Amino acid sequence: MRADVVIIGSGISGAVLAERYSKAGKKVLILEKRDHIGGNCYDYIDENGILVSKYGAHLFHTDMKEVWEYVNRFSDWYPWEHKVLAKVDDQLVPIPVNINTVNKLFGLTISTEEEMIEWLEKNRLPIKDPKNGKEAVLDKVGPVLYEKMFRHYTKKQWDKYPEELNASVLNRIPVRTNTDDRYFSDRFQALPKHGYTKIFEKMLDHPNITVKLNTDYFDVMDKLIGYTKLFYTGPIDRFFEFKHSLEDKLEYRSINFVSETVDSEFFQSNSVVNYPGREVDFTRIVEYKHFGKQKSEKTTIVKEYTTDEGDPYYPVLNEKNLAIYQKYQEEAAKVKDVYFVGRLANYKYFNMDQAFKNALDLFHSLEGDSDANLEEKL
Numbered sequence: 140m141r142a143d144v145v146i147i148g149s150g151i152s153g154a155v156l157a158e159r160y161s162k163a164g165k166k167v168l169i170l171e172k173r174d175h176i177g178g179n180c181y182d183y184i185d186e187n188g189i190l191v192s193k194y195g196a197h198l199f200h201t202d203m204k205e206v207w208e209y210v211n212r213f214s215d216w217y218p219w220e221h222k223v224l225a226k227v228d229d230q231l232v233p234i235p236v237n238i239n240t241v242n243k244l245f246g247l248t249i250s251t252e253e254e255m256i257e258w259l260e261k262n263r264l265p266i267k268d269p270k271n272g273k274e275a276v277l278d279k280v281g282p283v284l285y286e287k288m289f290r291h292y293t294k295k296q297w298d299k300y301p302e303e304l305n306a307s308v309l310n311r312i313p314v315r316t317n318t319d320d321r322y323f324s325d326r327f328q329a330l331p332k333h334g335y336t337k338i339f340e341k342m343l344d345h346p347n348i349t350v351k352l353n354t355d356y357f358d359v360m361d362k363l364i365g366y367t368k369l370f371y372t373g374p375i376d377r378f379f380e381f382k383h384s385l386e387d388k389l390e391y392r393s394i395n396f397v398s399e400t401v402d403s404e405f406f407q408s409n410s411v412v413n414y415p416g417r418e419v420d421f422t423r424i425v426e427y428k429h430f431g432k433q434k435s436e437k438t439t440i441v442k443e444y445t446t447d448e449g450d451p452y453y454p455v456l457n458e459k460n461l462a463i464y465q466k467y468q469e470e471a472a473k474v475k476d477v478y479f480v481g482r483l484a485n486y487k488y489f490n491m492d493q494a495f496k497n498a499l500d501l502f503h504s505l506e507g508d509s510d511a512n513l514e515e516k517l
């Protein structure tokens with residue numbers, strides 16, 4: 140298998156690099172172990188005629204104009220400001236926590252930002268420099284909301300209670316002092332008109348690009364010849380044959396997606412309903428029909444159960460894992476002509492926009508090519 144550039148993985152990171160290098164005149168070979176392109180963004184039309192995401196709902200949001208402009212080259216997008224409801228005490232309340240969440244749960248009539256700040260001040264447990272996730276939440280919202288909305292959800296999501304996680308994991312969750320019920324507050328929020336897979340098809344549609352599906356890099360690595368750069372977007376510990384984690388594994392969380400057809404027009408009033416309590420084992424139910432107001436006689440719902448088994452999705456960011464990761468990172472820095480790109484190779488949370496940005500920046504730093512003169516080469 141001969142190519143100038145070899146890319147392991149056809150998710151966002153791999154697709155961006157393939158798209159850039161192909162247009163710069165390089166022969167690109169992508170190896171993808173799954174039977175489809177798109178990585179975790181892959182979506183398809185299911186048996187009910189509904190566009191569903193195989194690996195969980197993917198909502199695009201970014202504040203980065205250059206990323207927004209880049210993704211617009213490959214698709215039309217429709218505006219979608221994502222909202223999430225949570226089922227708490229048998230009521231549906233908005234999350235992240237805002238004025239309406241607190242009013243509904245505690246039967247209050249808070250109407251101004253000042254009153255909400257006052258409520259938070261009365262209820263939170265101020266902790267200077269929270270040391271873990273529990274302290275971070277107590278500092279933000281206090282013990283009652285911690286118990287109702289954060290404690291069990293975190294256990295279901297991470298199989299760890301908040302006190303076992305870095306403060307940063309729960310600090311990322313905003314608490315609003317107004318009635319803004321959007322899940323994200325970024326400037327650009329949208330969904331691709333025809334789904335994400337079509338974007339990948341367009342990005343990879345170039346005579347310089349060859350994609351080999353159902354091909355695990357580790358099965359064919361000895362057959363690769365002629366390349367000057369290899370980009371690896373899989374789990375970093377796998378690349379080094381788990382050598383630093385034989386006793387203590389680098390941990391990831393996975394999700395078991397259980398799909399059901401429901402014989403009615405809609406199952407729930409919102410695309411995503413989270414279940415933060417202990418009464419059910421799943422973390423959320425996604426009803427894909429809501430996205431883009433799709434039409435179908437039936438509806439598809441997907442229950443998400445977070446597990447340890449299965450594909451690695453979420454790095455578990457605690458001190459033990461970060462210490463193991465650091466050893467791999469040091470190792471990675473020594474490998475010549477191999478670049479570790481993306482969410483799993485960096486053992487980091489990347490939203491889609493960060494994955495796009497990261498790969499675009501890497502190309503730019505390696506090739507020093509501005510987009511303008513790249514296009515001129517075409």
Ligand code: FDA
Pocket residue numbers: 147148149150151152153170171172173177178179180194195196197198199200354355356357372373374394452453480481482483489490491492494
């Ligand atoms: P990604 O994991 O997508 O791709 C890596 C590819 O490499 C995979 O296709 C894999 O099969 C392949 N591979 C690995 N090892 C290989 C090997 N040995 N040989 C060959 N191929 C190999 N973001 C966001 O902005 N909004 C959202 O709503 C969500 N929602 C969301 C839900 C869930 C459940 C997850 C897991 C993630 C999200 N994301 C998200 C994040 C988003 O999925 C993420 O940013 C991108 O998928 C990252 O793209 P990468 O290319 O880095 O990895």
